[in-house]
Amino acid sequence: MSQRTLRGFEAEARARLEPAHYDYFAGGAGDEATLRANEAAFARLGLVPRVLRGAAKLQTGVTLLGSRAAMPVLVAPTAFHRLADPEGERATARAVAAAETIMIVSMAATVAVEDVAAAAPGAELWFQLYVQPDLAFTEKIVRRAEAAGCKALVVTVDSPVLGRRERDLRNAFHDLPEHLCCENLRDGDRVRPVVMTPELSWEHIDRLGVMTSLPIVLKGITHPADARLALDHHASAIMVSNHGGRQLDGMPATIDLLPDVVAAVGGAVPVLLDGGVRRGTDVLKALALGAAAVAVGRPVIWGLAADGERGVSRVLGLLRAEIEHALVLCGRASVHELDVSMVRPC
Ligand SMILES: Cc1cc2nc3c(=O)[nH]c(=O)nc-3n(C[C@H](O)[C@H](O)[C@H](O)COP(=O)(O)O)c2cc1C
Numbered sequence: 001m002s003q004r005t006l007r008g009f010e011a012e013a014r015a016r017l018e019p020a021h022y023d024y025f026a027g028g029a030g031d032e033a034t035l036r037a038n039e040a041a042f043a044r045l046g047l048v049p050r051v052l053r054g055a056a057k058l059q060t061g062v063t064l065l066g067s068r069a070a071m072p073v074l075v076a077p078t079a080f081h082r083l084a085d086p087e088g089e090r091a092t093a094r095a096v097a098a099a100e101t102i103m104i105v106s107m108a109a110t111v112a113v114e115d116v117a118a119a120a121p122g123a124e125l126w127f128q129l130y131v132q133p134d135l136a137f138t139e140k141i142v143r144r145a146e147a148a149g150c151k152a153l154v155v156t157v158d159s160p161v162l163g164r165r166e167r168d169l170r171n172a173f174h175d176l177p178e179h180l181c182c183e184n185l186r187d188g189d190r191v192r193p194v195v196m197t198p199e200l201s202w203e204h205i206d207r208l209g210v211m212t213s214l215p216i217v218l219k220g221i222t223h224p225a226d227a228r229l230a231l232d233h234h235a236s237a238i239m240v241s242n243h244g245g246r247q248l249d250g251m252p253a254t255i256d257l258l259p260d261v262v263a264a265v266g267g268a269v270p271v272l273l274d275g276g277v278r279r280g281t282d283v284l285k286a287l288a289l290g291a292a293a294v295a296v297g298r299p300v301i302w303g304l305a306a307d308g309e310r311g312v313s314r315v316l317g318l319l320r321a322e323i324e325h326a327l328v329l330c331g332r333a334s335v336h337e338l339d340v341s342m343v344r345p346c
């Protein structure tokens with residue numbers, strides 16, 4: 001049907017999902033100003049092509065922290081995939097394996113990380129962690145992710161408390177249905193709730209560095225001063241993210257925050273970005289402004305809700321095709337040839 005664009009998938013997903021579940025996936029915090037800003041800011045940037053450069057053979061692949069991706073688009077960690085499709089994160093991982101990219105498995109997944117890995121043997125998996133106040137339990141989760149073969153630990157640092165999502169409050173959505181749970185939080189014969197850690201600090205990041213030999217990615221760095229601190233604390237990569245507008249409403253769009261973070265990092269580690277990426281041209285804009293790759297959150301959920309594994313495959317395939325098309329039109333043969341000179345206000 002309307003499955004020719006990422007936005008078309010949202011309409012399809014909305015028609016299929018329970019309204020409260022659609023609102024959970026789609027919504028943001030507060031007035032949703034940041035949610036809207038992420039997409040709007042991409043629309044305000046233009047791409048200035050070069051011409052007559054004979055770019056026939058295209059190169060879209062990137063290597064991030066030793067993980068290979070056939071395109072500079074990762075799957076952002078999002079919770080509760082089984083609300084969108086019975087196979088949930090298994091289906092997502094299979095589509096990610098077929099697209100040869102990287103899935104950041106949410107700690108709040110509804111399929112255990114071991115089962116996600118088993119369902120998609122070829123998939124490159126990274127694991128997203130919310131540091132739990134109980135550090136011994138946090139360590140158990142980290143060990144599970146390591147043993148399942150995850151190649152990086154993505155620590156979300158923008159959520160000392162959960163954002164105030166007014167759609168969820170209105171819908172009284174705060175629990176998963178009976179038959180689902182956060183499988184990564186099983187502890188003996190119970191399942192612990194996801195708990196945020198208001199006391200989260202750089203000390204926790206240092207502790208994680210001792211706890212694991214996996215590269216640590218800090219997700220939710222937006223201030224250049226924090227980007228510099230991330231380097232001091234041995235982060236292997238930074239993800240510029242406002243959590244898709246779901247945490248602090250009123251934050252600027254991530255694409256507008258990116259240049260200052262890139263400048264602060266000075267090429268020391270890769271800088272990733274998520275928030276509002278809906279087109280191949282958005283990917284090129286982010287890379288031109290210094291991102292090593294981007295991640296997509298909601299579009300993957302829309303694909304999953306619309307058509308399961310096939311829907312996610314289609315979403316990732318559309319992005320890949322749009323990136324290639326935009327690259328040729330920009331006169332570039334490779335995603336490594338993009339630079340800030342090609343971005344202007346629209
Ligand atoms: C439904 C939903 C669930 C999410 N769950 C998580 C999560 O468990 N952990 C996390 O670090 N980020 C989570 N995020 C944030 C995403 O990783 C990402 O930052 C955001 O979705 C990117 O914006 P986009 O949806 O506009 O692509 C979630 C986002 C959504 C929409």
Ligand SMILES: O=C(O)C(=O)c1ccccc1
Nearest residue numbers: 079108159162194243246
């Ligand atoms: O919904 C989210 O954005 C999110 O990050 C989250 C946090 C805790 C549990 C599940 C999802």
